[in-house]
Amino acid sequence: MNDHAATLVVPVLTIDGPGGAGKGTISGLVAERLGWHLLDSGALYRLTAQAAVKHNVAVDDELELARLAEQLDVSFPVEDGQPRTLLEGEDVGQIIRTEQAGERASQVAALPAVRQALLQRQRDFANLPGWWLTVVTWERWSFLMHRSRFFLTASADERARRRYLQLQEAGVDASLSSLLKEIQARDARDTQRSVAPLAGR
Numbered sequence: 007m008n009d010h011a012a013t014l015v016v017p018v019l020t021i022d023g024p025g026g027a028g029k030g031t032i033s034g035l036v037a038e039r040l041g042w043h044l045l046d047s048g049a050l051y052r053l054t055a056q057a058a059v060k061h062n063v064a065v066d067d068e069l070e071l072a073r074l075a076e077q078l079d080v081s082f083p084v085e086d087g088q089p090r091t092l093l094e095g096e097d098v099g100q101i102i103r104t105e106q107a108g109e110r111a112s113q114v115a116a117l118p119a120v121r122q123a124l125l126q127r128q129r130d131f132a133n134l135p136g137w138w139l140t141v142v143t144w145e146r147w148s149f150l151m152h153r154s155r156f157f158l159t160a161s162a163d164e165r166a167r168r169r170y171l172q173l174q175e176a177g178v179d180a181s182l183s184s185l186l187k188e189i190q191a192r193d194a195r196d197t198q199r200s201v202a203p204l205a206g207r
Contacts (some may be wrong), residue, residue, distance in 0.1 A: 021103040026165030034089040045131045052102035055110035068117045073122035116199045
């Protein structure tokens with residue numbers, strides 16, 4: 007972060023919680039209503055995983071994944087309350103929301119070097135003019151700024167049901183029982199990882 011950015015006091019509102027709880031939807035609406043910038047920091051892990059697929063990097067190659075994370079070319083424009091997700095200029099919002107992408111992202115998020123690289127990427131988004139709204143993945147940031155954190159959750163059954171309906175609306179065939187098992191497995195991995203485990207407080 008440059009010296010100018012370090013002197014800024016940028017309000018930060020974070021919404022954390024397990025996958026499928028509705029954080030992205032709520033955050034997009036809040037960001038648009040307030041006129042804040044939106045950073046979907048949870049999507050950064052999905053984007054890193056997608057960049058790995060694009061550039062043929064294995065999901066267990068920690069050093070190369072960290073390099074990709076440091077150089078991610080991403081943006082999150084909001085249109086009509088709905089955030090778009092651009093990777094290297096390509097809209098990958100649908101691609102990174104698949105269950106397979108979520109599985110890869112969960113694996114990537116467990117790697118300390120990747121988390122550290124993405125922590126710096128998150129800091130780099132903190133620029134004025136305007137406000138900054140972050141979504142997902144609370145870290146112990148060293149920003150000189152106001153921070154407020156909300157934790158949004160729902161049962162695994164409800165999140166599986168929501169995801170099932172989303173996939174149906176998109177014309178994608180899915181199994182509700184399989185989605186539930188995948189969500190439960192991801193919850194276990196995200197809450198039990200040694201680095202920044204998901205927690206409600």
